[in-house]
Amino acid sequence: MNKESWSFWKIGMFNLNKAKEAQQRLSNLISLEYSGKPIKTIGAVDCSYDFSRQLIAAVVVILEINSLRLLTEVESQDRIPLPYIPGFLNFREAPVIFKAWRKLASPPDVLLVDGNGIAHPRRMGLASYIGLLLDQATIGCAKSPFFPYQPPAIERGSTSPFYNDRGEQVGLCLRTRTGIKPVFVSPGHKMDISTAARIVLKLARYRLPEPLRLAHQRAQQVFRSKS
Numbered sequence: 001m002n003k004e005s006w007s008f009w010k011i012g013m014f015n016l017n018k019a020k021e022a023q024q025r026l027s028n029l030i031s032l033e034y035s036g037k038p039i040k041t042i043g044a045v046d047c048s049y050d051f052s053r054q055l056i057a058a059v060v061v062i063l064e065i066n067s068l069r070l071l072t073e074v075e076s077q078d079r080i081p082l083p084y085i086p087g088f089l090n091f092r093e094a095p096v097i098f099k100a101w102r103k104l105a106s107p108p109d110v111l112l113v114d115g116n117g118i119a120h121p122r123r124m125g126l127a128s129y130i131g132l133l134l135d136q137a138t139i140g141c142a143k144s145p146f147f148p149y150q151p152p153a154i155e156r157g158s159t160s161p162f163y164n165d166r167g168e169q170v171g172l173c174l175r176t177r178t179g180i181k182p183v184f185v186s187p188g189h190k191m192d193i194s195t196a197a198r199i200v201l202k203l204a205r206y207r208l209p210e211p212l213r214l215a216h217q218r219a220q221q222v223f224r225s226k227s
Helices: 016-027 089-101 126-134 193-203 210-224
Strands: 041-050 055-064 070-079 110-113 138-142 159-163 169-174 183-189
Touching (some): 055 089, 055 210, 070 089, 110 193, 126 183, 138 193
Parallel strands (some): 041 110
Antiparallel strands (some): 041 055, 055 070
């Protein structure tokens, strides 16, 4: 038994075949075009876990894109609905993210998600799922990929194309800091590959873009402050 104690979870409650069908059906609705609207606010979301109490938390932050001044922060918690299953993170994390999202007075122009967009076996990673269901422009910025890749040159700003197992380009490997591991940028919804990479690079002082770093830090603090 790993640290995720799943005594409360029964495999029959989650049908993988139906989940795959849902992802494939929804992927046909994804838009890979950005409206061109000037971006004034940028959001980011990340989740954290308290496995001892079987809880998950989501934190959404919204920043002014040029100054990176924090404008809004919301948080929600819920029971962990199912264990981690590669390719199905959307069903695990999206419910609590939607719960936090409903607390926002207004959405950001673009939302960064710690996960994949269309760079997913069924083109329906967490960023695409959230974006589609919220009708929100989203970008997936993942630390690890689903597919093999050729790394970009070591200099900041270097990129290499990222392909799925059908040979379709689904994103870019982006070097956000010289000599540091790249991130894997893919459109979620209402977004294109080049715009997604440009936004992530603009916001990255370290490996991850600053809004995602902040969302991660705040999410990690949720259960620490309540322990």
